Amino acid sequence: MRVYGYARVSTQEQAEEFDALNQQIARLKTAGATEILIDIESGRSDSRKQFNELLYLVQRNQVDEIIVTRVDRLGRSVITIHKAIEIFVKHEVNLRVLDAPVDPNSPFGWFSINQMSGLAEFESRLLSQRIKHGNNYFREQLKFCTPPFGYGKDENQRLVPNRNIHEKSGKTYFELGKLIIELILEMRSLKDVCTYIYVEYEIVFSVAGLRDWVKNLALQGHTAYFVKKKKGVNREPIINFDTHEALVSAATVEAIQQKLSANRRYRSSATSTRGDYPLSSLIKCAHCGGGMYRNFSRHKTKTEYMRCANYSKPGKYHCENSKCTRLREIIAQTITELCRHAPQLIDHLQSQSVTTVIVNTKEIENLSNELSVMRGLRSSNPDIIHAIAKIEETINSLSTPVKIVDRDAFENAQKQITIASQATFWESLDDLELRAALVEFVEKVEVNSSGSITPTFKLPLTRSSMRP
Template sequence: MNSQDKIVKIPEVIAYARVSSREQAENSAALDQQIARLKAAGAELVLVDTESGREGKESQRSDFQKLIKWVRGGLVKRVIITRLDRLSRSVLTLRKVIKEFQDSECVLVALDENIDMSNAGSKFNVNMLCALAEMESDRLSERIRRGKEHFRKEKRASHPPFGYMVKDYRFYPNREPFLCLLADKKEYSKADMARDLVEHYITKKSLNEGCRYFQNRYGYSEFWQTALKKWLTSPVLQGDLVYYPKSKNPEIHPNTHEALISREEAQTIKDIIAFNHKVGGFGHRRGIYPLTGLVKCECGGGCIVASGSKGVIKYFVCARTRIGGCNRKHSTKVVELENAVIEALTKRADEIAQFANVGFVEESPELQDLRIQLAELEALTNSRRNVNPAISEAIRKLRNQIEHLQQQTHNQDQIEINNRELLRLVASRHDFWAEQDTSQKQKFFRALVDHVLVSNGKILQVVLKV
C-alpha cells in the first residue's frame, strides 16, 4: 500500500468505470453516464480508466490495478460496475478477477446483467455466463483453425509481398503500371521495380544502399534494412508458397507460381547476407579488401583493417586489441596476407583441378527413403478401389517432401557447377591472380578460402575450402 492509500480513507463501497476512446468518440457523455449510474447505485468512490484502443491490457489500467489491490487487501466490501466487460473483455481474465472477489469475500454488483454476488443465484449466473462465453471462444478458435487448415490444403495464397498480387488465391507478378519516371518517361510496374531492386542488391551488396536507391529512384519508401532483408529472402520471390514463415520449420510448397528471382540469384543473395553479417556490413568506411572477414586472430577474434602512420599501407589487426581483449598488438600487412593466400592456392593447383573434376554425389539417403515410402503407399492404392483418405494425404505429403528435397539438390548442384568452373579457371592459369581487381579477388577468396589465422603480425595458417 502506498502513502496515498494510507492517508486517504477507502470507502467500503466503490465503483469502477472503464471507457475506450472509440466509445468516447461515439458518445462523448458515455463516461459521465456510467459515473452517474454508479453513484446512484450507492458508490462512494468511482475509479475510472480510459483506454486508447481495443488492445488495452489490464496491466496498463492504473485504476483497475488499484481496485484489485484494495480487494485483495480486504479494504473493499462491495464493488459496483455497469457491465461485466468493464472489468475485462477476456473471458479467462474475467474468471480470474471474479475468483479474486470471491476469495476476498467482496461482493460484485453488475447493474446491466442484474447480478449481485451476495446471493447464490447471481454467483451461478456469473459462472454460467463465463462458461458459455469461454465455450463460444473455444468454438471460434476451432473454426479459425479448421479454416486455416483448409486454406493450406488448397495451397491458397494471401498477403502478397511487394512485386506480387493475389488473384483466385494464387500469386502473380503485379505487372500493372504503377508509376512513371520523369527521367526516362517510362511506366514501371511493381514487378519491374522488384526486379530492379534485386539486381541492384546483387551488384552493390548493401541493404542500406538498396533502400536509398529504391527511395531516390522511385520516391517510394517501401523498405528499410530489416524489411528489405526479409523481402529478399522470401521463398515467395522464388516461386514457392510458404506458410508460417517465421517458424523454425516453415511449410513450403515449391514452384506454385511464377518466380521473380531464380534459385541461383536467391543463393547469391543468401551468401551476400551471410557474409555481410559475418564482417559487419558491406562497403563500410574502412573500405573493401579481398580478405575482409576472412582473417582471424589466434585469440579467436576477427581482424579489421587499419592504416599505417601515413595512411598508405593497410594492415589487419585483431579487433579485440582496441578494447583490451587481446594482447597481440602487432598487425599484418594486407598485401602479405593476400600473397600468402595466392601462394597457398597456387601450390594446390593440381589438387584443386582434380577436385573440380570429381563427379556429383548421388541422391541423399533421406530422399531415397522417401521414394521407397511413396512407392509402397502407391502400391496400396493401386490394389484398392476405395482409397483411405489418410493414405491419400500421406502420399500428398511425401510427394511435397520429395519435390522440396529435389529442388534443394538442384540448387546445390548449381552451386557446385559454378564453384567447379571457378576452380578449373584458378588451376589452369598461373598468371590468373595478377589480372584480378579487388572485387574479383574478393569473390574468389570468398569461394575458396575458409580463413587465414594470424598471431602478433605472423601468418600461422591459410585454411582453404578445397
Template sequence: MKIIGYARVSSREQAENSHALEMQCDRLKAAGAEELLIDIESGSRNDRKSFNKLMDLVKRGQVKEIVVTRLDRLTRSLPTLRSTIDDLQKHDCNLRALDDSIDLKTAAGKFHLNMLGALAEMEVDRLSERVQHGWQHLRDRKVAMNPPFGYTKINDQHQLDYSPFLCLINERREISKAEIAREIIDALFSRKTLRLALREINERYGIQTFAHNNKAGEKKKGGRVAQGVFKFSPGGLRNWLLNPVLRGHLPYLRRDSDRSQIHYDTHPDHQLISDDESREIESILAHNQQFKGYGSTALKYPCSGLVFCAECRASCYSLSGANNYHKAKKLGIPPDMNYYFQCKNWRLRSCNNKKVIRMEIIEAAVVDSLTKKAAQIAAIAQTVTKPAIEPESPEIQKLRSQLFQLQEVNAIAPNDAIKTAIAQIESQITQLRYSLSKSQEINTASHELLLWAFSDAELWMNASNDDKKRVYRELIEAVVVQDGQVVEVRLKI
C-alpha cells in the first residue's frame, strides 16, 4: 500500500506560468508521498482523470494514505467530498491535509473536514456569483464581447478590423480580416452552399484540410480539420454568418434561449451584412438544410425543392425524358427534352401518387398565383392609406404599463433594483419594436419583389433560371401536386 500525493491547479496558466503546481508537488514529496497524481482542472468537476484514478486505487485497497496541501485541492464540491470520505473510511485509507488539522479517525476530525468542505463550496458559489454580477454589469453597459472573425473591440464597441492580417505575395498587397470576411460572404452568394464557399476560400488562401486521425484508445470523432491562419468548419461558418454582430447588433447569451438578448443597431457604421443580404443568407441556409443544398442535381430547375406530393407529403424529384431520343441520336441533333416531377416515395412503392406532372404546368400555376397576388396587393395599396401613427402591439402596451408602474414607485422611493428592472423593460420594448419593424420591412420587401417580378407575367417567363430560383424561394412555400395536377400553391406572403 502506498502513500499518494494529490496536486491540483485550476488552469493551464497556473500550471505553466506560476510555481503553484511545482510548490504543491515539492511539499507533498517532503510529506512522504511515494507517488504523485496531478490534475489541471476545476475542483468542482467530477471527471478529473487523476482524481478518478486515485479513487479507483483506493477502492482496490492499494492506498494507505492520501496527502494534499489543502482540502480544496481534493475537491470543492461538498457532496463529492462526503462521498470521497465514505469511500476512504470504507477502505481504511487515511486523508492528510498539510494546511488543515484533519484526522478521519476522530469525530472532531470528521466534523472539521465537513466544515472546511462546506466553506470551500460556499467560496466557489460566491466566486460564481461575483462572476455573474460582473458579466451582468458589462451587459448593462452594452459592452462588446467576443468579437467574431472580421471584427475587433475598440472602446468597448465592435468595429471592423481593417488592420493588416495577411500579406499576399503574388499580388504584393496586405489584406485585413474584414476584407477576408466580406470575401467569405460573397463566396456563399456565388456558390450557394457552405461547403463550396469554404472550398473556394480555402483554395484561394492555401488552407489545407485533412482527415482527423484519432490516437489509439481515444473516442472517434468525425469530420475534417483545417490547418492555416484562419479556419472554418461548415457548422462554424453557419454560426458565424448568423451572428447578429455582422448585422450591426450586439448579442448576449446566444446559446441560452431563455436569457438571450440583442441590442439592435449598436454599430451600424460597421455592419458587414446588410438586411437584404441577411434575408438572402437565411433563405439559402434554410433551403439547403431542408433540401440538401443548391448543388444537388435535384435542385437545378426553378421550382426544384418546392414541389410536394398531396398524398404522402413527401418532396417530388425531377426527371427528364426525350420524345425523339433515337432519331436525334441518329441525325446528330439535340433531342426534344421534356421535364417532369414525380413523388419520390412512389419510386419506393410507398405512395400511390404515380402520375408525373410536367414542369411547365407547375410553373404556369406558380406564375398565375403570384400574378393574382401581385394584382391584389397593388389594388390594396391604392385604396388603403397608412395611419400617421401606428398602434403599438399588445405585448408592448403591457410592458409600457409595467414600466409606468415601476417609474412611479421609483419616483417615490428610489431603488437600484427598481432602476435595473426599468432598464430591462425599456430594453425589451426596444427589442420588440425593432423586431416588429424588421418584420414589416421583410413583408414590404417581399411585396416589392412580387410587384416587380409579376407586374408582367409574360415578361417574367423570359427571366433567367437563377432569377426564377431566387424569387420562387422567397415567395413560394410549397406547390402541392396529385395525379398530374397542381392542387395548391402556398405563398409566403
C-alpha cells in the first residue's frame, strides 16, 4: 500500500526548539507511513507546498492511505479541511487520524471531523485575536523589535542611542552612525562607503542595506510601524514623532536622497546596453557560483571583460576570484567547445528522446478492476491483503515496456546541432543574433581565477544539461 503521512507545524521555532515536528514524524512512521510530507506554515494558508502536493498525488490516484496525528494538521479552516476530505473520499483514500480515529465515509465520522475542524478554526482565530491585541499594546508602548545600526533598546524595549563602545574604532555605535551619514554625503557612492567602513571598522553593510538604513525613520527620532508595504496588505503607516534622540535630521536625509537620485540619473541611460551582449547572465564564477558583470577597459579600444560580481563585496560575501577575462575570449571558447562536442550532443539527444510506455492489455485491465474493488473493501483480513499484493505482483509481471522515439523532435534538434557545429554559422551572426543562438545551447559558462572557461550545454527542445 502507498501510505503517506502529513506533518505540519506553524513556525520554525516549533520545529526546532519544541521538537514538535520530529514528534509528529516519529508517530507517523510508527503508524506505518512510508512517505512523509512536511510543511512549516500556518494551517490557515491554502498555499502550503507539501499539502497541495499531497492533494495532487491523491487526485492522480497515487495514494491509498493518509495518516495525520490530528485533524488540525490538515488545516485550521473548516473549508480547507472539508475540501481535502472530499477529495480523499472521492478518490477512495483512507484517512487515519491517530489522536481521534474517525471514518469520513460514515455520517457520524463526517460529523465528528466537521466538529474538530470547527474547533481547529476557532482556536486559530482566537490565537490570531490575542496576537493582534498583543501587537497593538506593543505599538502603543512605542516598543521596537530590531533597532537599526546606531541604536539599542532600554528596559522598556524603546529605542535609545547605542552608547556601547565599538572595539576597533573606540567610538560609540551612535557616533559611528553619524560618521557613516557624513561619509555618504562626502563619498562618491554607497558602494564606496560600504567598502570604506568595512576596511576601516569591519562594519558590514550591503549597498541596498545602507540605502534602507538611511531611509529608516528611526534615525530621525521617530518610532514608526507599517512603513514598508507588503504585498496584499494595505495598511496606513503609524508614525510616532520625536520619541527618542535623532541621529540625522530630515534635511540631511533629503540631501542624501537627492544625491542618490543624481547618481542614478548620471549612471542610467535610455540607450543602455547592459545585459544586451552574448552570454548575458550565463557567465558564472566557478568559485562562488555568483554572476559576473561586464566592464570596459579604459583604453580607447574599450575592450569588454568579465569579473566576479562578488569580488568587490565585503565580509562573508567576498569572493577571491579577481580574474578579469575578456568577453570575446569566453564567447570564442564556448563556440569552439560547442562545435567540438556536437557529435556527443546528438548521441545524448538520441538517448534522451526515447520514452517508455506500458502496454495495458485486456488482462491487466481486468486485474486492475479487481484490485480497485478489493482495495475499496478496506479490510484488515490477512487473506484479502495477501490477495491484493498478489494481484499487484501479477500486474507488474504482465506490464510490457515499449520504447518509442519522437522522430520529429529528434530530427529537428539534430538539425539545429549540426548547423551549430559549423564555425561559419557563428561567424555570420551579429551580436544580437549570437546572443539569441547561444541561449538555445548554453546552460552556463563557468570562469575560474586562472581564466579557465568551462561551458555547460543544454539540448534544444529537451533542455537536458550536458557538460563536455
